[in-house]
Amino acid sequence: MTSIGPIDALIRLTVVLIFALIAIASKSIDKRGFLASVFVGYSILIGGGWEWFAVVATFFTLGGGFTYYKYEYKESLGSAQEKGGARNWPNIIANGGVAAVLGLCQLVFGGSIFAIMYLGAMAAAAADTVATEVGLLSHSSPRLVTRLRMRVSPGTSGGVTALGFIGSLLASLTIGILALVVGVVDGGVKLIVVALFGGVVGSLGDRLLGADVQRKGYCTGC
Secondary structure, three states: OOOHHHHHHHHHHHHHHHHHHHHHHOOEHHHHHHHHHHHHHHHHHHHHHHHHHHHHHHHHOOOOHHOOOOOOOOOOOOOOOOOOOOOOOHHHHHHHHHHHHHHHHHHOOOOHHHHHHHHHHHHHHHHHHHHHHHOOOOOOOOOOEEEEEOOOOOOOOOOOHHHHHHHHHHHHHHHHHHHHHHOOOOOOOOOHHHHHHHHHHHHHHHHHHHHHHHOOOOOOOO
């Protein structure tokens, strides 16, 4: 069980609030995403410490950077992130909700298992986000993950590209190396393996759900 004093807890909350305000000012999140980002960030920071927070901060930086990269081109495809790239609260919870719960579990129970799970969750979120944003830039049409011979339009749920897959690997690798450097949990280079595994499985799992489960929508005006 993690134990921190009231002054330390207040300092951590202040840091999270500052990060959230910077995110709003940079239009990385919208106003409705403010409370969600504070909940996610504070749960992670108060439970896992600065090491865990460094990982989630890197994830949001990667996600925001790749979202805005060639945003106009993605918008022309009709597949850019809505609201000019600003994440809303459902998106924040979807990407960071599991990590926040793991942070609270670490706070109450402690133990390396939650740190390992956290690393996998963050790697999966980073891999999925980067794969989506980078994959939209591919010059080759995506293939449906459940039917690789089938070509689909960019932005189609369940679509995968070689460029997006490489992006997911690099994002997972970045999270793993960072976790190793800052010392999220003891494990040495095994942490990189955990991150790569979590990233690839998480990203492909999301694509499989997108192909078979996620609701498909069509623009009748197009």
